[in-house]
Amino acid sequence: MAVHVLAVLAYKEGDRVTSRFLAGSVNTNPVIIRRLLLALQRAELVDTRKGARSGSRLARAPGRITLAQVFRAVEHADTFATPARKPNADCPVGNCIIATLEEIFTSAQKAMERDLAGKTLSDVIEHIRASGLCSKTKGR
Amino acid sequence: MAVHVLAVLAYKEGDRVTSRFLAGSVNTNPVIIRRLLLALQRAELVDTRKGARSGSRLARAPGRITLAQVFRAVEHADTFATPARKPNADCPVGNCIIATLEEIFTSAQKAMERDLAGKTLSDVIEHIRASGLCSKTKGR
């Protein structure tokens, strides 16, 4: 979803877009978008301003925003490493396997992020444009 | 969790282990384990027998079970590619971005699986043993 929002922002390069517009585009609620934008702001991927006639826009060129950055901004790091597993203190295997699994999964996640780091927002845009299905006019 | 179960099975190499025992080890319910074992059976990673004095064991040596196989057996493939997004037919961007995102995410997932393919169950076991914290005696 984050990518979807950023893609729309990239289309409107430069212009500020309101959360209401984005919500319409993604077909959800403005608040959901705002929550998402907060994460993207913290990662300095978007630049949001309050007040009348304001909104959000990309903080830098689409070519300088990798999907790995987006991923890290949105996912809370512990994606699936330790999904709040029970303490299960009764089994020694359980206790010592956790550290091992964490190590393995962070390695796997790193591998994924390396792959995502190779793709930027403008790659996504170009890919969409190339698919032809999508005209430049964005409804709404 | 799947890895946890398989690790216990690897410890008990050869012996059949009941779902009740495994449930105790992971600190959950036998039915949860059985559901998990069904997926592992379909992937031919474990060999389960019904009836009295039976249970499950690894279908092959721990060194021949990669974590990528486990991952694929357990996760339903569409891990996070298309999490049942709304149809949102009103926005053309939405419609054509989906295919693009799927492509990107399957690529990322492939990268992760390549990483996991490089690690086997016996690597995990060894890693656990090396951590020292865990004696060979598994409680319960």
Next chain:
DNA sequence: TCGTATGTAACAAAATTAGTTACAACATCG
């Protein structure tokens, strides 16, 4: 044939995520 364990269904509970409503803070325009 008896005991034990799986396969499976049906359902309850808990956790997560998405969505809603409401409102204060605040920038911009007139």
Next chain:
DNA sequence: CGATGTTGTAACTAATTTTGTTACATACGA
């Protein structure tokens, strides 16, 4: 300055997913 429009945020509800529970038919081994 004051009206307007938009974000930030809280509190709450709803929907979905995951996890756990109970129950029982089925099947295997001794």
